[in-house]
Amino acid sequence: MRSRIAVLIVACAALGASFAAHAAGDPAKGKVESQTCLGCHGIADYTNVYPSYRVPKLAGQNAAYIVHALEEYKSGARNHKTMHAQASSLTQQQMEDIAAYFSSLGKPYKPGPGAQP
Amino acid sequence: MKSLTALAILLLGLAAGASLADDSPAAGATASAPPATLAWAAQEFKNTCSACHGADGAHPTPLPGNPPPIVAGQYADYLVQALTEYRDGQRQNIIMAPQAKALNNAQIRALAAYISRLPTPLHTLPRPDFGH
Numbered sequence: 001m002r003s004r005i006a007v008l009i010v011a012c013a014a015l016g017a018s019f020a021a022h023a024a025g026d027p028a029k030g031k032v033e034s035q036t037c038l039g040c041h042g043i044a045d046y047t048n049v050y051p052s053y054r055v056p057k058l059a060g061q062n063a064a065y066i067v068h069a070l071e072e073y074k075s076g077a078r079n080h081k082t083m084h085a086q087a088s089s090l091t092q093q094q095m096e097d098i099a100a101y102f103s104s105l106g107k108p109y110k111p112g113p114g115a116q117p
Numbered sequence: 118m119k120s121l122t123a124l125a126i127l128l129l130g131l132a133a134g135a136s137l138a139d140d141s142p143a144a145g146a147t148a149s150a151p152p153a154t155l156a157w158a159a160q161e162f163k164n165t166c167s168a169c170h171g172a173d174g175a176h177p178t179p180l181p182g183n184p185p186p187i188v189a190g191q192y193a194d195y196l197v198q199a200l201t202e203y204r205d206g207q208r209q210n211i212i213m214a215p216q217a218k219a220l221n222n223a224q225i226r227a228l229a230a231y232i233s234r235l236p237t238p239l240h241t242l243p244r245p246d247f248g249h
Contacts, residue, residue, distance in 0.1 A: 034242070042244040045192075054192040060238035062177060064184035078208060106238030109190075111173050 025063065025093070030101030033094050037086070048082075060106030066099035153223035158231035161224070165216065166232075174235045183212055190237020196229035 037058075040046050046055045058066065072078035073087035090098070151157050162174070166188075169178050174189030188196065202208035204217035204225070220228070 038242055038244050042242040044241045051198065053194040053198040056195045057191055057239040057241055059240045059242045061187055062179075062184065064179065065177070065186040068184055069186075102242065105240075105243065107240050109175075109236045109238055111175070111236060 025067075025096030025098070025100030027097070027101040027104045030094075030097035030099070033090075034098045034101060037098070040082075058102045061102055063096075063099035063103035066102055067095050070095045070099075150221065150224070153221070153227035155227060155231050157224075158227040161228060162231060166228075169212070174232055175237055180212075183210070185212075187237065187239055188232050189235035190239045191233060193229040193233035196232055197225055200225045200229065 040055045041058050043055075047053065048055055069078065070087045070090060071092075073080060073083040074090070076084060087095075162170075163172065166174075169180065169185045170188050171177050175187050177185040177187060199208065200217050200220065201222075203210060203213040204220060206214070217225075
């Protein structure tokens with residue numbers, strides 16, 4: 001168990017460099033490019049039609065995850081008709097821009113009791 | 118590069134899986150599953166989910182290749198949807214599928230209720246036309 005974690009840490013450290021080298025998005029461009037997204041993600045409690053569940057909150061989400069999610073919707077690896085259509089019209093750079101903008105919008109909050117520094 | 122990423126993901130999965138098994142003598146014995154309360158969810162989140170999503174659900178581990186999201190404060194019904202789809206295979210993901218496999222519906226609801234109440238930076242995107 002302990003050695004597995006050690007290997008994991010080494011593997012993660014080795015990968016850290018490539019992660020940091022990810023192309024940076026431009027939040028100002030992302031703000032303009034994401035106007036169409038607001039029709040769903042800009043309305044509190046807006047609900048997906050079928051099955052019925054609320055459209056996820058995106059403001060404050062981490063940028064790398066947003067880019068990854070959009071890539072997977074575009075490629076079809078993550079299956080959702082509407083989001084596939086939305087993501088298909090975006091270039092890689094636009095995804096990075098939008099992710100930079102959304103992730104910059106996090107609201108201040110008091111970390112919970114489980115939080116670690 | 119791709120294979121390195123896959124390796125890290127695999128190892129993390131193994132580490133998370135192993136720690137789960139180490140901590141619970143009743144692992145695999147679904148018949149003796151504890152009641153899916155908020156207290157159970159808090160413990161489960163701490164034992165299992167926090168490894169990748171952060172102890173508070175808001176500081177995910179930056180896994181290269183497949184970065185985990187902030188889950189704290191996300192809508193509970195969306196969390197239920199996501200976890201159910203990972204478990205049942207509509208949303209295919211090699212990291213989350215094994216995490217969700219072991220969960221029954223009541224446990225998914227309890228986890229979603231717990232996670233959605235955690236303090237969070239997440240909110241709905243601001244709309245200029247709504248006066249934000």
